[in-house]
Amino acid sequence: MGVAVTTAMDWLEPLRSSVSELDSAGWERLERLYNQVGTLAATVPQFADQATRSRSLLAVRRQLAGCADQELNDPVAGAIRQTLVQFCxxxxxxxxxxxxxxxxxxxxxxxxxxxxxxxxxxRLDRGDLVGIAATEWRGGSRLQEITTRARPAGRDRWRISGEKVWVSRLHESSAFVVFFRDPDNRITAGLVDAAAPGLHREVVDPFGLAGWSWGLLQFHGVSFDPAADLVGPVGEGLGVFRRHFSRFRPLVTATALGAAAGVHSFTTTVLAAKLTEGALSRIRDNALIVLGRTYAEITAALLSALTTSRLAAMGHPGADLSARLGKAAGVDAAYRAVTDLAPLLGAAGFQRSSMIAKVRADLTGLLYADGIHDSLYRSGGRSLMCQRSSTKHDEPTQQMRSPSSR
Ligand SMILES: Cc1cc2nc3c(=O)[nH]c(=O)nc-3n(C[C@H](O)[C@H](O)[C@H](O)COP(=O)(O)OP(=O)(O)OC[C@H]3O[C@@H](n4cnc5c(N)ncnc54)[C@H](O)[C@@H]3O)c2cc1C
Structure with a gap:
């Protein structure tokens, strides 16, 4: 029997039995939001210049700002709902x-x-956006080696100097969570207003994910109040980073999988239309195999992302590992699915105006953003060996205890 999977909600329907956190009303609200995002997405000009496009993306965020989670009182249900929202x-x-x-x-x-x-x-409820400034020239996969530094300035303030690279939401953010070394050389996270004097931006043109501006963020003695603007305790930057990305990575993964599901549904729709119109006499096995395999891979990775979000919201000790490996494997699955589906549409999908071409370029960016994949797999493997080693010897070796979160 045929099953039409043409919307995000069609993809999510079979997963409902695995998501006990949302009741029927919750699913109805999700569907309404999905339709609303679809209507607003149509108002974003596809081929306008970057500034115009980012303005309309921010406007969409502001219009949806009233759509707060009804499930917010329950952090686990809220996290699950946000994961489903990201897929949509x-x-x-x-x-x-x-x-x-x-x-x-x-x-x-x-x-x-x-x-x-x-x-x-x-401010976030009103639609303001916050950026993260972590990566430096020495490599985003080695947060422990950052050199951006805060120095004491008078009795109560610090001044931050250094340079961050590949920062997204460069002009759209109202503030940045910045990772730097405090005067005692410990990695610390702090909040810096986007309008702070001494903050300079240099925009870089990206290959995909061009909705937000992207590039270099320089700190020339930016004034910082450690009594008010710390994000987490002083010296706890690595912990802040790790806890955030345990929650954030499954959301990125679900978003990537939603994009791949969109391409999958588009492909089945186009092939079905060709069949109906007689442009194709039958769908060849190679196409059917790709459709079947990619459907299974997208669904499996989405279930994994939902599980990771649940673990992270519960504060489960396995959430960090699950988030690192799940992001790498899930975004890889999404990227591979789109790469395999694209040829089924022929050269039509190679046009710059094609959504397939855009999704392919956008997904390329997610292979780096929020954790580059070889580093995530490697640090995941190291954690697994560390667990084995501590089971066997009780205490991990010093080498294995060293942090590697990205
Ligand atoms: C679209 C996009 C948006 C982004 N947004 C942000 C943002 O908002 N904020 C932010 O802070 N960053 C952002 N980034 C940066 C992103 O987090 C980094 O690209 C990522 O962490 C990897 O860092 P890197 O690019 O410096 O690569 P590197 O860390 O330099 O890694 C490159 C390669 O070198 C390898 N490598 C590392 N160490 C060694 C070694 N000792 N020997 C051999 N090989 C090694 C890595 O495994 C990897 O294969 C964004 C990137 C992209 C593409």
């Missing part, structure tokens, strides 16, 4: 990945002082 958003357009939810602002809500967190909850 990715189905429409990867550039809308920040359309709903706190994004990197989640670090402020989870780790900043209560007044700062409350202030930012209001």
């Amino acid at each position: 958003i990715g189905f429409h357009d990867l550039d809308l990945r920040d359309a709903v939810g706190p994004g990197h602002g989640a670090m402020i809500l989870a780790e900043a002082s209560q007044p700062i967190a409350e202030h930012w909850q209001c």
Whole structure:
């Protein structure tokens, strides 16, 4: 019997039995949001210049700002819902990945002082966007080697100097969570206002994910108040980073999988139309195999992302490992699915105006952003060996205890 899988909700329907956190009303709200995002996505000009496009993406975020999670009182249900929302958003357009939810602002809500967190909850609810500034020239996969530094300036303030690279939401963010070395050389996270004097931006033209501006963020003695603007305790930067990405990576993964599911549904629709019109007399086995395999891989990876979100929201000790490996494997699955599906549409999918071409370019960016994959697999493998080693010898060796989170 045939099953038409043409919308994100069609993809999610068989997974409902695996998601006990959402009741029928929750699923109905999700479907309404999915349709609303679809309507708003159509208002974003596809081929406008970057500034125009990013303005309309921010406008979509602001229009959806009222769509707060009904499930927010329950952190696990909220995390599951956000994961499903990201899948729905990715189905429409990867550039809308920040359309709903706190994004990197989640670090402020989870780790900043209560007044700062409350202030930012209001701003995020109004649609403000927060960027993350972690990566430096020495390599984003080695956060432990950052050189951006805060030095004391008078009795109560610090001044931050250094350079961050490949920062997304460069012009659209209202503030950045910045990772730097405090005056005692410990890695610390802090909140820097986007309008802070001494902050300079240099835009770089990306290959995909061009919705937000992207590039270099330089700190020339930016004034910082350690009494108010720390994100997490001083010296706890690596912990802030690790806890955030345990929650954030499954969301990225679900967004990528939503985009791949969108390409899959588009491909089946086009092939079905060709069959109906008589342009094809039958669908060859090679196409059917790709459709079947990629459907199974996307669904399996999405279930894994949902599990990771659940573990992260519960504070389960396995969440970090699951998030690292799940992001690498899930985004790889999405990328591979789109690469394998694209030829089934022929050269039509190679046109710049084709959504297939855009998704392929966008997914390329997610192979690096939020953790480059060989580093994630490698650090995952190291964690697994560390677990074996500590089971066997009780204590891990010093070498195996060294952090490798990305
Ligand atoms: C679209 C996009 C958006 C992004 N947004 C942001 C953002 O908002 N904020 C932010 O801070 N960053 C952002 N990044 C940066 C991203 O987080 C980094 O690209 C990623 O962490 C990898 O870092 P890197 O590119 O410096 O690569 P590297 O860390 O230099 O790694 C490159 C390669 O070198 C390998 N390698 C590392 N160490 C060694 C070694 N000792 N020997 C041999 N090989 C090694 C790695 O495994 C990898 O294969 C973004 C990137 C992209 C593409």
